[in-house]
Amino acid sequence: MRYLVTLKVVTQPAGPPPADLMEAIMKLGQEATESGALLDTSGLAPSSEGARVEVGGGRLIVSDGPFAEAKEMISYALYEVRTKEEAVEWASRFVKLHRDLWPGWEGEADVLRLFGPADFAPPA
Amino acid sequence: MTVADSHRAVEAVWRIESARVIAALARMVNDIGLAEELAQDALVAALEEWPRNGVPDNPGAWLTLTAKHRAIDQFRRRDTYQRKLQEIGRDMELRQEWAEAELDDALDDHIGDDLLRLIFTACHPELPVEGRLALTLRLLGGLSTAEIARAFLAPEPTVGQRISRAKRTLADKQIPIELPPPAELPARLASVLEVIYLIFNEGYAASAGEDWIRPALCQEAMRLGRVLAGLMPSEPEVHGLLALMEIQASRIPARTAADGTPILLPDQDRSRWDRLLVRRGLDGLRRAEELGTLGPYGLQAAIAACHARALTPQATDWARIAALYRLLAHLTPSSVVELNRAVAVGMAHGPERGLEIADALLDERTLRDYAHLPAVRGDLLARLGRTAEAAAEFRRAAGLTRNTRERELFQQRAAGLDQGSPPASSS
Numbered sequence A: 001m002r003y004l005v006t007l008k009v010v011t012q013p014a015g016p017p018p019a020d021l022m023e024a025i026m027k028l029g030q031e032a033t034e035s036g037a038l039l040d041t042s043g044l045a046p047s048s049e050g051a052r053v054e055v056g057g058g059r060l061i062v063s064d065g066p067f068a069e070a071k072e073m074i075s076y077a078l079y080e081v082r083t084k085e086e087a088v089e090w091a092s093r094f095v096k097l098h099r100d101l102w103p104g105w106e107g108e109a110d111v112l113r114l115f116g117p118a119d120f121a122p123p124a
Numbered sequence B: 001m002t003v004a005d006s007h008r009a010v011e012a013v014w015r016i017e018s019a020r021v022i023a024a025l026a027r028m029v030n031d032i033g034l035a036e037e038l039a040q041d042a043l044v045a046a047l048e049e050w051p052r053n054g055v056p057d058n059p060g061a062w063l064t065l066t067a068k069h070r071a072i073d074q075f076r077r078r079d080t081y082q083r084k085l086q087e088i089g090r091d092m093e094l095r096q097e098w099a100e101a102e103l104d105d106a107l108d109d110h111i112g113d114d115l116l117r118l119i120f121t122a123c124h125p126e127l128p129v130e131g132r133l134a135l136t137l138r139l140l141g142g143l144s145t146a147e148i149a150r151a152f153l154a155p156e157p158t159v160g161q162r163i164s165r166a167k168r169t170l171a172d173k174q175i176p177i178e179l180p181p182p183a184e185l186p187a188r189l190a191s192v193l194e195v196i197y198l199i200f201n202e203g204y205a206a207s208a209g210e211d212w213i214r215p216a217l218c219q220e221a222m223r224l225g226r227v228l229a230g231l232m233p234s235e236p237e238v239h240g241l242l243a244l245m246e247i248q249a250s251r252i253p254a255r256t257a258a259d260g261t262p263i264l265l266p267d268q269d270r271s272r273w274d275r276l277l278v279r280r281g282l283d284g285l286r287r288a289e290e291l292g293t294l295g296p297y298g299l300q301a302a303i304a305a306c307h308a309r310a311l312t313p314q315a316t317d318w319a320r321i322a323a324l325y326r327l328l329a330h331l332t333p334s335s336v337v338e339l340n341r342a343v344a345v346g347m348a349h350g351p352e353r354g355l356e357i358a359d360a361l362l363d364e365r366t367l368r369d370y371a372h373l374p375a376v377r378g379d380l381l382a383r384l385g386r387t388a389e390a391a392a393e394f395r396r397a398a399g400l401t402r403n404t405r406e407r408e409l410f411q412q413r414a415a416g417l418d419q420g421s422p423p424a425s426s427s
Helices: A019-034 A084-101 B003-029 B032-053 B059-077 B081-107 B111-122 B129-139 B145-151 B156-172 B185-204 B215-231 B236-250 B275-291 B296-309 B318-331 B335-349 B351-359 B372-383 B387-400 B404-418
Strands: A002-011 A038-043 A051-056 A059-064 A072-080 A106-113
Touching: A002 A084, A019 A038, A019 A072, A019 A084, A019 B215, A038 B275, A072 A084, A072 B215, A084 A106, A084 B003, B003 B032, B003 B059, B003 B111, B032 B059, B032 B111, B032 B129, B032 B156, B111 B129, B111 B185, B111 B215, B129 B145, B129 B156, B129 B185, B145 B156, B145 B215, B185 B215, B185 B236, B215 B236, B236 B275, B236 B296, B275 B296, B296 B318, B318 B335, B335 B351, B335 B372, B351 B372, B372 B387, B372 B404, B387 B404
Parallel strands: none
Antiparallel strands: A002 A072, A002 A106, A038 A072, A051 A059
16 A cells, blocks of 8 residues: 655744754665665655646636745655555654654644555455 | 554554564574564564553664563573573573674664575575465565465465474574575575565466455565665666566556456556556666666566557567567576567567467477467467467467456457457557
């Protein structure tokens, strides 16, 4: 089963993330890759560099970022695991690093299951 | 969190950590069976403690350390004098190992090597293939005996016996838990790759049973392939095998109709192929090519890549596929490879040329009960307009296969030919 984990920040201290944190994130990413669970991951640039394309009232509207969100999405990771709990475990490890290595950081990770063949195939 | 919830959380940690815990213990106690028992004990302890006190911050280290404590306790409890003497030596060693191990837990130094040793031992050529498969899924996949039994449609006691027999063989023959010496590495690695690919194939083309595909086994094999690629990043065949599995698995969403009937490659809706797996597979193949000459798995990946790159069946580079099969036949001569070459040549250079190759295989004893020989001949004959012969071949194929879904497909092809419908659009 594939899970998309998105990391959103609520508040964070000014300045760049601590080097320790970045190093620990790299290490965890490597561990997750080597254990076969992590398929893909990337940080996301601030939404000021992005755009939004929306349809409302029958009109197509394209607007440049930044978006007025309370929480900014800062990265995603794509896991292939056997159970939801495994995806939650990886997400927890990732969020714990922020807790432990960047005091004052607050945020959240959403763990979302991606549909796969099993969702469309008849029950076995 | 309910008790069931927290048990599932512990199980998840176990799935992630068990292979590394067992691998670290196996290095210490030099006995895979004992290492697994100790790790299981640690799991039981975790199931008791974690729901009460919460999951520790470094659960893998917790499990390893708990198991190590048990190892030391066990060695202490043994009672004969002779053993006592050995024990003391062992105990000292253990203490030292343990002190070192605590450092390791911080540095994670040994883990990669430990895991590799475990993989090479579980796939040791001294073990029967079935034993290798079961032991690998158990020790490296963290699957329970019941889960393995379900995956292989085998009775649970049978799988349990295979596992315990394999462990006993390793102990009786005093097979050391170590990395093979350089001279033996290629042969030993071949066994590891074979085991992983057998697991994949058992899922991808289920040899028996109602379902044509058992995705859980495919996924476990791909995970093992990814683990191995992480541990041996400079071995081209490791990347070749992983690429092969990923490209093949990319087709799983398109390989069956809603009612479970198989859909063959030319008829698949390619928009349903899993693009992420295709991309990863093509990347892996490039990696393998950069590292050296392609071996058998790399070549098969290159063939699979030809299909993956073709947006429509008509765009398939059959000439390249036929050439790749020629290389593969040179490297690993086998009737099955030759049969596949017949298909490719039939597509690239016309059914007549393909049929020549397939016909040459008719006397092969290894293919006597192989459903795909008559199926391939049936297809080529149909394209040559020799309808009656083609129908007879598909009926033969239907009689030979053990897979229900495949049998239905062959019967349909035969029935279609009987009614004089045009050959399936396989060109």
